[in-house]
Amino acid sequence: MNMTSDIPAPAMPVPATQPASRTNPVHPRPAIELQEASVVFGKGPQSVTALSPTTLRMERGDFLALVGPSGCGKSTILRLASNLIQPSSGLVLLGGREVAAKELRIGMAFQNPTMLPWLTIEKNVMLPLKIVEPFKRTFQQDRKGAYRDRVHALLAQVGLKDFANHYPWQLSGGMLQRANLCRALIHDPDLLLLDEPFGALDQFTREELWQILQDLYLDRKPTVLLVTHDLREAGFLARRICVMSARPGRVISDREVNLPQPRDIGVIYEPAFVEMTQGLRELIAQVRK
Numbered sequence: 019m020n021m022t023s024d025i026p027a028p029a030m031p032v033p034a035t036q037p038a039s040r041t042n043p044v045h046p047r048p049a050i051e052l053q054e055a056s057v058v059f060g061k062g063p064q065s066v067t068a069l070s071p072t073t074l075r076m077e078r079g080d081f082l083a084l085v086g087p088s089g090c091g092k093s094t095i096l097r098l099a100s101n102l103i104q105p106s107s108g109l110v111l112l113g114g115r116e117v118a119a120k121e122l123r124i125g126m127a128f129q130n131p132t133m134l135p136w137l138t139i140e141k142n143v144m145l146p147l148k149i150v151e152p153f154k155r156t157f158q159q160d161r162k163g164a165y166r167d168r169v170h171a172l173l174a175q176v177g178l179k180d181f182a183n184h185y186p187w188q189l190s191g192g193m194l195q196r197a198n199l200c201r202a203l204i205h206d207p208d209l210l211l212l213d214e215p216f217g218a219l220d221q222f223t224r225e226e227l228w229q230i231l232q233d234l235y236l237d238r239k240p241t242v243l244l245v246t247h248d249l250r251e252a253g254f255l256a257r258r259i260c261v262m263s264a265r266p267g268r269v270i271s272d273r274e275v276n277l278p279q280p281r282d283i284g285v286i287y288e289p290a291f292v293e294m295t296q297g298l299r300e301l302i303a304q305v306r307k
């Protein structure tokens with residue numbers, strides 16, 4: 019296995035006044051780009067700097083895992099990328115534009131799947147199609163047809179074929195998280211934001227879901243930003259791993275995981291993989307002191 023060495027390798031900054039496509043013809047429109055983006059919550063002496071000025075660039079179809087000590091700002095980066103919050107300084111660009119300027123289709127999954135208990139799994143998974151354009155426009159006409167087939171095909175892909183008409187409380191945690199992944203992907207998002215999606219699951223279920231997520235990713239190729247504390251999860255799934263420093267965090271290491279995909283779960287026991295995760299662990303241990 020070959021990992022590129024530490025970079026604080028900031029992605030190429032693009033001057034705010036020029037379109038990204040003119041300054042970087044090789045990668046005309048990165049999926050996400052943080053340009054010296056910082057986040058401060060509150061004002062005055064009570065204020066908390068959640069993220070130091072951070073530069074990070076993800077190309078379309080990339081799968082990046084963000085790891086680092088607790089409280090370093092990983093979820094804050096996800097919130098910036100989903101436009102839930104604005105940077106206090108710097109810029110966040112999605113698809114080459116400032117986030118507010120363009121609707122980018124985003125799918126999200128977090129640690130605790132929040133399914134609506136009064137809706138079946140099929141209807142829960144279908145929800146984004148009701149809300150997100152261009153699906154929303156034709157939802158009323160289509161929901162019993164193509165959209166329903168779409169939901170069923172995705173549920174089958176994650177092994178939930180027979181559970182479409184069950185209610186969330188009839189499913190286990192791992193099954194719910196699978197349904198949650200389906201809901202995050204049903205509207206073919208350009209960008210998939212995952213915040214510790216498997217954190218609450220046992221190791222076996224987690225590994226099973228890594229493989230399901232890997233299949234879904236390779237099948238659909240969204241750009242994926244995964245926040246995780248699990249270094250094996252990062253190494254198994256991601257193409258790049260960024261390590262953040264302690265709060266207020268910034269990216270201190272940006273490495274590629276040069277392992278062919280699809281990866282077999284056995285890879286996590288190979289010496290080179292163990293060495294990689296050990297290296298990441300040591301780096302995080304140093305910065306959290």
Ligand SMILES: Nc1ncnc2c1ncn2[C@@H]1O[C@H](COP(=O)(O)OP(=O)(O)OP(=O)(O)O)[C@@H](O)[C@H]1O
Pocket residue numbers: 059060066067068069086087088089090091092093094095265
């Ligand atoms: N709304 C908020 N108001 C004030 N401080 C906040 C707010 N949200 C986050 N913070 C602070 O910002 C810092 C970064 O938080 P963030 O959730 O991004 O960290 P994290 O790296 O995802 O942490 P963890 O790994 O523990 O989930 C933390 O110190 C947190 O307390």
